[in-house]
Amino acid sequence: MYLEFCNYNNSHFQNIKKQTEDVFDAVSLGFLGVAIPQYLLKDIATYLSNTTIDVCTAIDFPSGTSDRKIRQHELILCLRSGADFIDVPINPYLIKDRKYDKIEDELKTFSRICNDYGADFRVMLQHNLYPMGESIALSLLMEDCGVSYALPASGFHNDDVFDNLLICSAIEEKTKIKTICNGHIWLEKQYNSVIRRDIFGLRVYSLNLFSSFSV
Secondary structure, eight states: EEEEEEOOSSSSSOHHHHHHHHHHHHHTTOOOOEEEOOHHHHHHHHTTTTTOEEEEEETTTTOOOOOOHHHHHHHHHHHHHSEEEEEOOOHHHHHHHTTTHHHHHHHHHHHHHHTTTOOEEEEEOOOOGGGGGHHHHHHHHHHHTTTTTTEEEEEEOOHHHHHHHHHHHHHHHHSSEEEEEEEEESHHHHHHHHHHOSEEEEEESSSHHHHHHOO
């Protein structure tokens, strides 16, 4: 399973030195990817550029409600700073207003931009805002737009890991999109439940907690 450490969502701010140390601790523990805040991106992406570790950051996080041009500009800046993946929240207002044509156009634009830089983007889908059927329909639209990866939630607020895992499994069953379970885990049995499911990846937010598991 693809394991990724994320510290771009933390509202309990630590100093930059500690945040950076956590990223390299995750690499030493064998994580295949790190998802980091933009202010760490350039230095860490440069340092890890000759490794197989994926470096990711997020744009327009966590709401996804910025103007389209601002989102594109932010995307390009992150790609120029060396990101391998960009996490992009879908604008929830476009979903509520059923403006699927605008969602499709933006996703295709993001795909073209990322391809120009040899990178990719991952869509954040706030599954708890919509019925399961609508989340699956959105995933089918995402697949048609060239989306290869999805995160079912932003991870900014606590998301039940089993609800998150359920939508991951449903998306992978109905589409070819690879999902990364990013519900919050605090028990080893929750971690094991995700590992036993045949999905692509798991995001971890706490290295101290992860280190206490028998993995």
